[in-house]
Amino acid sequence: MIFVGALVTSTGSGLAVPDWPLSFGQVFPPMVGGVLFEHGHRLVAALVGLLTVALMVLLTQWESRLWVRWLARGAVLAVLLQGTLGGMTVLLRLPLVVSVTHACLAQAFLCLVITLAVCTPLAGRRPRPAGPSSNSHPYGYWQP
Numbered sequence: 001m002i003f004v005g006a007l008v009t010s011t012g013s014g015l016a017v018p019d020w021p022l023s024f025g026q027v028f029p030p031m032v033g034g035v036l037f038e039h040g041h042r043l044v045a046a047l048v049g050l051l052t053v054a055l056m057v058l059l060t061q062w063e064s065r066l067w068v069r070w071l072a073r074g075a076v077l078a079v080l081l082q083g084t085l086g087g088m089t090v091l092l093r094l095p096l097v098v099s100v101t102h103a104c105l106a107q108a109f110l111c112l113v114i115t116l117a118v119c120t121p122l123a124g125r126r127p128r129p130a131g132p133s134s135n136s137h138p139y140g141y142w143q144p
Contacts, residue, residue: 002106004037004044013037014094020087045083052079052113059120068119071112078109 008014016034017023023039031039056072063069085102092098 001044001048002110004041005106008037008041011037020090045086049079049083052076063120071116075109075112075116078105078112082106082109
């Protein structure tokens with residue numbers, strides 16, 4: 001995601017699409033010139049947002065550690081804020097403070113997702129049982 005965002009910046013495509021959330025009033029405009037980079041960035045961002053929501057839903061069901069579930073919720077909040085800042089960047093025509101905040105939040109989101117990846121080795125896990133459980137595993141997740 002950061003790489004695709006950097007492509008938008010480095011190719012000067014930041015305002016190739018003047019409206020948001022649609023692009024020229026369409027979901028899929030002709031992908032020519034800077035529109036390819038700008039709209040492509042939006043499509044990748046939408047995919048990242050959907051995957052982040054899916055990750056939160058899965059971790060809510062499978063993860064017993066409360067702090068990990070809250071970290072996943074924080075990642076969803078960050079990706080939603082990131083999309084909002086991206087839209088503001090377009091609608092307000094690249095104000096420096098919004099653009100810099102958008103870029104910094106992208107890096108913070110990456111750190112959140114890396115932390116979740118490191119803290120949640122999903123191999124061999126089973127969903128948490130309903131109700132109280134004896135949580136004797138050293139990492140705090142339930143295993144039979």
